[in-house]
Every structure is written in C-alpha cells, then in structure tokens.
Amino acid sequence: MGSSVLSIIYLIGSVTFILGLKMLSKPDTARKGNLVAAAGMALAILGTIFLYKSDDGHHLHNYGWITAGLLIGTVIGVLSAKKVKMTAMPEMVSMFNGMGGACAALISIVEFDHLIHSRFNVNQLLSTAGEQLIIKMQKLLQARLEDGAGSLNFSLDTNIDMRGHLLIILLGLIIGAVSFAGSVIAWGKLNGRIRDFSFKGQHYVNLAVMAMILMGAIVLVVTVNNQVDAAVSAGTPHSLLSFQLLFYLVLLCSLLYGILFVLPIGGADMPVVISLLNSFTGVAAACGGFLYDNPVMLTGGILVGSAGTILTILMCKAMNRSLKNVLIGSFGNGTTASGTVKDHGTYKEVSLSDAAVVMAYASKVMIVPGYGLAVAQAQHACHELEKLLEDKGVVVKYAIHPVAGRMPGHMNVLLAEADVPYEKLLEMEGANAELPTTDAVLVLGANDVVNPAAKNDPSSPIYGMPILEVENAKLVIVNKRSMKPGYAGIENDLFFQPKTSMLFGDAKQVLQQLVAEIKQV
C-alpha cells in the first residue's frame, strides 16, 4: 500500500517539475511555476521519508538525523536566500548549485562503500565452508552443463555483477564533484575572491586530468568483480584498500578538474559556465535516480540537465559564440590580450555639471547598465535619475544586453528591484534600432557589451558577439571607476572616440550627484 502511494507521489512530483519548468519559462506564470515545482518537491521528500521501503522491505530509520539535517539545511537555505543582495544573486545560485553537486558526490561515496562491502555482509552470513561448497558445486554444475547442453546459463545469486552499479556510482561521483568544485570557483570569481588564472599548457593539463579520471573509472569498473571476489575468498576486506584508494583518487582528480576547468574562464563567459555546471548537477542527480530506481530523481535531474544545456546554448547564441569557444577560447585570450596592447590615444573627461546639463536638455536618453551598476548597488539611484529626467520631459529608456552583468537577465532583475517599469527596458535589437535617434547614452559600468571591437576587430576575443551599438548615438557618457579594462580584460576603443566622454567614479555616487545637479538645472 505504502509503496504504491509513493509511486503515485513520485509521479505527481515528476509532473510538477515539468509543469513548473514550463511555467517558469513564461513571464506571467513564472512565479506560480516555481511554487508548483516547490510543492512537488516537498511532497516527494515527505513521501520518501515516510513511505520509502528498501528492497528487503525495511522502512528508513535514523529519523532523528534526517530531521536534523533537513532543519539545518532549511535554516541555512532560507536565511542565505533571504539575506543575499540582488547584486550577489549569480554567486548565490552558483553556490546552491555546488551544494547539489556535493550532495550527489557524497551519495556516491557512501554507495561505493556499501557496494564493495555488500558481498562481505552476505558472505559473513554463510559459513566459509558453505560458501566454498556452493562455489565448487556451481563450477562443477556449470562445467557439466556446458559440456552437455552447451548453452544453458547457470548462476548463483551471490555472484552479482557489480559493474553496472559501479559505473553509475562513478558517473554521479565524477559529475557531482566537477560541478561542486567548479561552482565554488565560479562563486569565488564572481565575488572577486578568486582571480582569473591560466598558465601555459593548461589545456593539456586539463586533458591529462580528464584522461586520469577516465582511466581510473575504467579500471575500477572492469576489475570490481575480480577484486571483490578475491577479497571475499581471502576472507578480509583489507585487500580492497588499493581499490578504494583508486576510487578516492578519481574523486580527487574530479575535484581538480572542476577547479582547472573554471579557473581560466572569465568575463562575459561566466554565466554560460554557471548554466553549464547547473546542467551537470542535474545529470548527477539523475545518476542517483538510476542508483535507487527512483523516477522522480531521474526526471528531475534529466529535465534540468537537458533544459540547462539548451539554456547554455541559448546564452552562447546571444553572444554569438560556440560553447567550445567559451570553454577553450578564454585560454587563448589570456595569452593574446597581454601581447597586443594597442595605442588607443587619449580619452576626454566630462564634468558632472556638464553631463547633467547634456542629459537634462536631451530629448531622448538611453541608459546602458552593466556590472558597475550592480557592484555599486546603484539601481535605486538610477531609477531616481530616470524619474527626474522624465519629469523634465526627457524620454528615458534602458538598453539591456542579454549578458550584461555576471548572469543573463542580471540587469532585468536589478532594475526590477528598483521598480523600473517593464516597458522602459529595451532588449538589444530594440535598443540598437533606437540608438541612432538618441541624444545621449549613459553607460554605467559596462564594458564588453558596448565594445565596438566585437564588430570590427577580428583579432579580438569577443569578435562576433552582438553588442549595443552605442556609438551610433549623438553623444556617449561612460561612467567607470577607472580606465582599467573590464571583466574580460579587453581594452575598449569606444572610450577613446571623440563622441565619448568619461565620467569617473562609483556608479551610485555619480548618479546621486547627477540627480542633485539636474535638480538645479
């Protein structure tokens, strides 16, 4: 009875995930979709706790531990999710993702331990003599049968093939560990604790580590039956020590690979990597589904895995880059960017009051928000400036590049927080169509998404990426903290063009001062 109810619960869970994901991809149903998926998840978790029965018909135990774990996790989850600033959202998502990956890897470790000792537990029940007898009889019988009938198969239950099981455990371990380590590095890079790092031949080191993981996994899967058999006939699990060591070596290499894989990637490519790691964790969760014959883990994991992959590809398309380019390309730009420093000429500065006058007397102003806006938490000040200009009769719009900031849609989330009306946000195509009729563009801490090199410098690492063509406007005011190149480490010709003036300073302070100045105009 309980098991059939649980099957139905898992079915409902799977359906809510599909529905939730579907609703999440439309603006008007997104919030409800999230709640639907959350409700399905809660149902599946509760159902598992109370109704799950293992193969031998036992209910779960250790309820105290489970409840404690759930409580601690919920408190940490809710607190961190409520406290996190909207600007720090990308690193938060990355961190949560890493925890899912770690969870999958931990499950694999425990299941591995369980798998290689399971034969011992079975065999401990049988006396050694009885075990030997069964094996001898089995061999005798099998020889007889093969001699006589030739094609009859005969096997005893104690001779379970562990390879398929181990393969899934290893997949969960490797993917989970790569996702965990990669997400932690991504988190560190997004909040500036970890710098971009690449060295010569990194690509080859990565390949070598990956080869080691693959080889280790293959050896483990191929030899598991023999190793355990040998240990069982020796009567002690100690001879499995080197086998276990190899397993943990694979774990270590996977962690290392996750680190090496994300370290050199930077700039506008980070969102793509986070999305990719997200779909990795989905696949790791699906491995758990295989392990426990659990359909809701399987569908949940694979849905996220495939949807995440598509999302990753959509993001790559938005930047006109291939996934391969994102993953290996960054490696090339680390070496070329430092090699070809061009002379960009000089830039000119504009004073706050001049900028204020220009904007107050413009008929159309376009604001281009970038990561500088996010870092400075300047979204509210920005909205204030926009309202003030609107009151003076200036048409103000925002030009949103799909990958501005550190995550796709990052700017939309930020401006939404500050109550900026929907209809003022233009997507890239719409903005580019309106830029030629715009009097003044205010770029707030964006660099790569307005870099004309993407259009006219084939040697640039961002060549081919669609950008906001702000140079088509009559005047461009760029707010940055300094002339240092942006996140991707690429100089921007735009800043040196005669149409462009620089307005240095923290985005929030500059915006507040602009507001004060415009009030006096």
Add this chain to the structure above:
Amino acid sequence: MEHILSFFHQHTELIYIVILSVFLGVEVISRVPSVLHTPLMSGANAIHGVVIIGAIIVMGKAEQDNYLALILGFLAVILGTVNVVGGFVVTDRMLEMFKKKKH
C-alpha cells in the same frame, strides 16, 4: 558486450524515461525570453536539488555503527536541503520583483 546488453535490458524503462525527459526538457524551454534566464536557471537549480531524496535514502539506510555513511549522509542531507530550499526561495524573491511592476 553481453553484460552491457543485459544491463540495458534490465533498465529499459529508466532509459526510456531518460530519453523522453531529454526531449521534454528541450521542448519545455525552447523559447525563453532573456529576461527570464536568471530566474529559470535558478529555478532549475532548485529542481535538481531532488538529489536530496538520494541523500535521505542513504541516511535512512545507514547502520547505527557505520559512521562513514552516517556522517556523509548527514552532510548530504544538509547540502541537498540548502540547494532545494535556498533555490526555491531565491527564485521566488526574484520573480516577486518582476511581478510587482507588472501592475
């Protein structure tokens, strides 16, 4: 080879589910507006937290004297819960702001 085939045979239903889910996942989010990329990523992130069910099973099956399973299982339950709860709450927070200004 034979083992691979028999493994495939044993898990036919699961493999069907996997393949159909792949198509479903692709189909479900084939055309998302870029405004929703972040919440969608974050929501999907919460959904793969379903791995917590595995953690609960590991924890619930662990023997009282198997400290490795108990400790790792406990950690896995905590991490999985943070992933699920944090993911859904953060996504809701983001989407709440989207809704507010739609009037």
